Amino acid sequence: MNIFLNRTEVIELTEYQTIEFPKDKDPFMDMDRAWNLLWEKYRKEVEVEFPSRKTDGQWQIKSKGWVGYIPLTPEIILYLKPKVKVSNIFEMWEYAYNLNSFQILEGEINCQTIEGFYSRIANVLAKRIIDRERQGLYRAYVPKTDYLTFVRGRIDIQNAIQKPWSIKLKCHYDEQTVDIEDNQILAWTLDIIIHNSLWTEQVPVPPSVRQAYHALQGLVTIKEFQPEDCIGRNYNYLNQDYQLLHSLCRFFLEGAGPSHEKGDRTMLPFLIDMAKLYELFVAEWLKENLPSHLFLKFQEQVKISDRISFKTDIALYEKSTENPRYILDTKYKTPDSPAPNDVAQVIAYAVSKQCQEVILVYPTSLTYLLDETIGNIRVRSLTFSLNSNLEEAGTTFLKELFS
Template identity: 45%
Template sequence: MRSNELQRIELKEYETRRFPKTEISEELGLKIWQSYGKQISIDEPSFKNGREWDLTANGWAGHIPLTPELEIALLPKVDIKNLFGMLEYAYRLKSFKFLDGLTDCDSLKDFYETLANFLALRVLDRGRKGFFRSYQPRRDKIPYVRGRFDVRRSCQKPWDVLPECSYEEHTSDVEDNQILVWTLQRILKSGACTERSLPQVRRAYQSLRGLTTPVPCDPQDCVSRLYSRLNEDYQPMHALCRFFLEQSGPSHRVGGRTMIPFLVEMAKLYELFVAEWLKANTPPDFVVEPHDEVVIGPGGRIRFNIDLVVYERGSQKALFVLDTKYKAPDHPGNDDISQVVTYATTKDCDEAVLIYPKPLNMDVMIGKIRVRSLAFSLDGHLEVAGRRFLEDLFSGVER
C-alpha cells in the first residue's frame, strides 16, 4: 500500500474484491492470511485471477487496524440499523434507555465507539458515587494481628516475627470491577476509538486502575451474575462488557502498539439474536431453551447441542426443535436437514425447523417428523419479521 496516508479497504460480506498486485505487498498479504484467514479469504496473484489479489469477507463484520497505514472494514450485508437491533436483543441491551440515538450511527465502528463512550460515562458516574466493595478473604503476613492468627505456624517458625493472619478485607478489587477495568483496557487497545470517546474511556480506566486489578475476564463472566441494591447499576455495564469481550479479536502489533481488532461473527450474532428475540416474544404458555444439550450413548460420549428447543410449559413436551443457519442457499442442504431431524429424534419431537434469513419454502415429512424451513428476515423491520416468523412457527398448533 502507499505510505504516509491512511488507506481503508472495505470488504462486504461474502463479496470478493480484486486489488492490483502493486496495492498489497506479499508481506501484507501473508499477514492477512496468517492473522485473519478465518475472517478474510485471500488469494495471491496468479494466472487464475489476472495477477491480482482477491479478498473476500467470510461472514464477519468489524474493523481491523492492520498497519499504521492500513485498516480493513468488514461490512455486513445487513442494514446497519438492523444490525444494531440484532445487537440490542442479542446482548440484552434493549431495556437500557441509554441506547437511544444509536441508530444515528452510520457504521459499525461508530456504533462500537458510541457504546464505548456509554460504558465509560457509566463507569465514571459510578466512580463518583463510589465503586462497589465487598469483603474478600485474605491470608497474609502483616505487622500486626488481624482476624485469625495462625498460632501453629508461628510456633513452627519462631524466627519469622511477622504473624500470618486470615482476615476479611473490605475492598473494591472484586470481580464486578475487574470485569469493567479489563474491558476498558481492551477497548483502549482496539484502535476503534477516536478523540470523540478516548478521553472518557481513558478517565474511566484510570479511575478503576488504582483500585482494581485488570484480571483477564471471559465474556461468560459477565452473565448470570447476582445483583443487589448495592450493585444493580452494574448490570447494564456488564452487558456492555460482554459485547466488547465477545467481539474482540486476537491482539497483534501495529507500529509500537498492541492492537485488538473489533470483529462480529454474523452467524453467531444471528443465532443469539433469534434466541433472545424468541425468549422475549414467545407466548407465556411456552418455554424457549437455547443450547439444549442432549447426551446419549454409553458413557455419554455422544453429545448434541441444539440451538433452540420450544417446550410446552405445562407438560414440558418438546414442540419444536429449531436450528438457525446464517446463510442464503437456494434450498436447505442435506446436512442441515439430517442435523435437525437427528435433533428432533433425540427430543421425541415431531416438528423440526431450520431458520434462515430468507424464505426457502421447504415443508416435508421425514417419517413422523415434519421438517420446515422458516425465514427470520433481516431485511425491513426486525419486529415485523419476528412476528411473521412466530406466526408461521405456531401455525397449526393449538394455543
C-alpha cells in the same frame, strides 16, 4: 471501496462478498504480508485464496459473515462491512445481550456506521462506570496474609511458635477493597476499547472512556479477562447495577480478537460474529414473544453416546406436556435454497428429540423455499428478516411458523 486515513488504507469488504487483489498491487503497501497475516490469524472470519492458476494469479478475499475491523499492518485495515442496517444490528444486540429492558440509549440510535455504533456503546459503558465511581465502587472483603506489629484477624500460631523472636506476627485477615473482579473486568474492558484499531482522527476515542479508565487506574489492577467471566456472576442489592455493566463488557470482550504480537494491544481488532448474534437475537426475541402455551430452550445438549453429542439452536416445547413442538436452526446465510447438509442436520435433531417439525431460519427470503415431509418429520425454511423493522419481521415469522 478504499478509504485513506492518515496514510492508512481501509479496505472495505461486505459480508459474503469476494474481492480480488493482484499480487504486489502496491509497492508502498505490503499487501502480501497483510493477506498472509489474514490467512494465519483470521481464517474463521475471512476466506483467503492465494495467488494461483485457479485465481488467475490474484489474491481472493471473501468475508464469511463477520462485521468489524481487522488491523493487518500499520498501513492496512480490513473493514468487514455489514449488509444489515446498523440500526438493526443495534436492536439485535439489545435483544441478544438482554439489554433492551434497560433502555440504555434515549431515543433511536441514528449512527449509520459500525464505528459510530461501537463509539456510542463505549460511551454508554464509560458514563455508567463514571457514575458508579462517583457513588463509590463496589467493595468486597478479600483474604490477606501479612506480617504485622499488631494482631489483626487470626494469628498464624504455627509460624509464631517457629519464630518466637520475631517482633512481627503472621496474621490472616479479611480486607475490604475495590480491587476485585467486578471492577477489574470494567478496567480491562476499557483498556481493550482504548486500544481498538477503529479509532481515527474522524472517530476518536470518546473522552468519557478515557475519563472512566483514569478513574479506575491506581484503584484497580489491570488484568486479562475472557467474555465468559462476565456471565453467571453473583449480584446483590449493593452491586445490582454491575449486571448491566458486565453485559456491556461481555460484548466488547467478545469482539476483541488476538493481537498480532503477544502482549501487544496497540492494534486490536473489533469483530461481531453475525451468525452468533443472529442466533442469540432470534432466541431472545422468541422468549419475549412466544404464545403462553410454549416455552423455549436454547443450545440444549443432546447426547447420542459417550463420545457423540450436539446442541440444538432453539427448541420450543409445549408447557402442558413438555414435549418438543418445534426445533429451529438459524442459518446466517444467503443461499438460493437450503443446503442438503443443513436439512440432514435438522432431521437428525428431530429424530433425537422425537420432534415432528423442524425449521431452518434465514435472515433473507430464499429463491426456493422448503416445505417437505420426510417420514413423519415436516421440514421447512422460514425467514426472520433483518432487512426491515425487526418487530414486524418477528410477528410475520411467528405467523408463518404456526401456519
